[in-house]
Amino acid sequence: MFLLLAVITVFNFLLSQPSMAGYLEDKYPASVLEDTTLDMFGLTRKYNYPLESHYVTTEDKYILRLFRLPRPKARPILLMHGLLDSSITWLLSGPWSALGYYLFDLGYDVWMGNARGNFYSRNHSHFNPDTDKSFWQFSWHEIGYYDLPAMIDYVLKQTKFAKLAYFGHSQGTTTFFVMTSTRPDYNEKITVMSALAPVSYMANLQAPLLPLARNFMTISGNTINEFLPRTDLWRTCFISKMTETTCFDLLYQVVGKDAEMWNATMAPVHLAHFPNGCNMKQIKHYNQLIDSGRFRQYDCGPAANLKLYNSTQPKAYAIKKITAPVALYYTYNDHLSSYKDVMQLARELPNVAEDCLYPNKKWNHMTMLWGLKARELAHKHMVEVMRKFES
Template identity: 40%
Template sequence: MRPIVIALLLLFCDLTAAVTFDISQAISPSTFINTRNSKEQPNSAKFNLDADLNTVQMIRRAGYPAEAHIIQTQDGYLLTLHRIPGNKDQLPVLLQHGLLCSSADWVIAGKDKGLAFILADQGYDVWLGNIRGNTYSRAHVSLSPSDSRFWNFSFHEMGVYDLPAMISYITNTTSHPLHTYIGHSMGTTAFYVMAVERPEIAQRVQMMINLAPAVFVNHMKSPIRYLTSYINDFEMIAKFFGENEFLPHDSVLHYLSKYGCEMFNIEEEICANILFLICGFDKEQFNYTLLPVILNHDPAGASTKTIIHFGQEVVSGKFRRYDYGYEKNLLIYNATEPPDYDLANITVPVAIFYADNDWLVNSVDVKKLYRLLPNILDMYRVPFPKFNHLDFIWGKDALKLVYKRLLEIMKKF
């Protein structure tokens, strides 16, 4: 095996816990396992009982019913929808994760903290989406993930195909319009693409709630913005991060993502500090006992093309379709520049939640989004100065600081 530099970049999720190891010789997962087993007994945080469970298992372990539904998009991808079902009279809501994440992110915080559980306790029929290419949606009617054509998508296709398939399935199954769509980070990006490109589907959504909307991103403070200097060098990006799948979660990477903070006597506080460096420092809101669970589920899969599309947004300062370059843009768009998504025509009522210490989604960019949307229900700044990008889904006080207001908005609508 050639020398490997493994970086756990879980961005926009959107977790980026970057733990880098320079391995100068062939090392197998068994080597790491033996290293770990030879160490002293790890601390109790490593024995979080949810660490080896999937989304359905975590939901059931918390005492809730759980379902998994397989749906097909118009372009042939097979997606998994997870559900905490209500009765036939309960209103459906859809929670959509961010980049490199999955449905698990809404339940990782546990029974009294996870937004999926909180909504179920409030009497909603809770659906959890999984975007194409992630852990639960790695299938297609004719393409294999080993085929480069499988990964030929960005957040544009998620908005044009994935969300319409999810929303159509939910509304047809429940015979109710979707009461609320709740997106975190890229979960909001895909929604706005859908609302622009598929307005007939957006009409089935009564309300949309943004948690850290990643629509305009050129003011991000995170150091990852410096990677955008290489965004047009696809060969370089493909060489280091995967030509098709971004940071493929092979056996070595999976083991390191799960135990990396424990190996080589690296304290979990160091891992968290690197995470904070990417997303914003907030030790007060981070529950360290969740770290092994988080790293067991994230990164959950993404296409390199999606990463590049976001990088283009950082550079351009615009919210627009994928930039293929001068010549290919002419062929695809009949213009040298890709077209912008026209947010002014979106009619879905929208509530926006943002935080000052979010290093991935800057308040300047959030306010730009606010000015362009015609139907704003609420524009809410989290009243805690250290609140960061990840705290919207895993923060210790997310219920008090975010979810209570979110529930109030939902009840009024």
């Protein structure tokens, strides 16, 4: 989640380096470079997969874009990305590795959501994100309270199923916990939730760049709304061997270093489609969780809290109301989701379907999503657990 600060730091440094524009083209295969320029439809066409685009309007009038690898009449699955990410993250590693393709190949109807404010869901019935600050008055609380229910209801209506399976990564888990604790009726619409690198409690976070993140937010104040929208600056990481190494090292500082599972060949593809933009308030909300040690709603200050929550302190999310089966998948070397905090969550969740702390001490925040052997070592087991809840 604090990749944003690493990106700023590295770009300021890298842009001062001499141009070596041919490095990217000389080192990486043409097939990989092609994927850096393709959108969701371009990627799926390249690999001969069908894709549909759908639009959903939330109760508070945000217009969200959903993508679907369609299998009519098959069981639906909703995949939800993390902070600064988008639906394309589930496809970036290719048909041989990416979870989205894998689930489709297994016979599922795969839907991929986009949270408000990212590259694919930058739209509203009334507000213009380029000119109206009102568009950006949300945190991940609103994503959980409004966006996920709107997507789930739409998918179930389209597929005529009563329930769906849910996969979330990072913020995609946080928002699920928000939804099922504040709108508990949605627990009944989930067969099982698979939480990859779950984020709720954050008291034990050990992110090396956290002090830099705090300093940046103090300096920026409320002057920045949208943060790190998609650009072509990722190419700066590949102007030379030195800049490439610097980018990789900074990425490791953010998510944890796992060089063995890091797919360096596909790195331009991953970085070309990430980050995808978010709202600064989402990051501030996470920082509040770190400071408080609690999983609770946005802290607006004592006076505003009193009006919103009838208390000077923000309201804690009622984890006991999350009754849907939850499978937890987490790692030791995750700088953005401490295994100690996930263990606390596991103790409080009333219906833990799987509590899986991977034994490899190097796996990081992205290993289960983009890792070289993620399918063999993680995805297959996740599917096995998911299938136990199919009836």
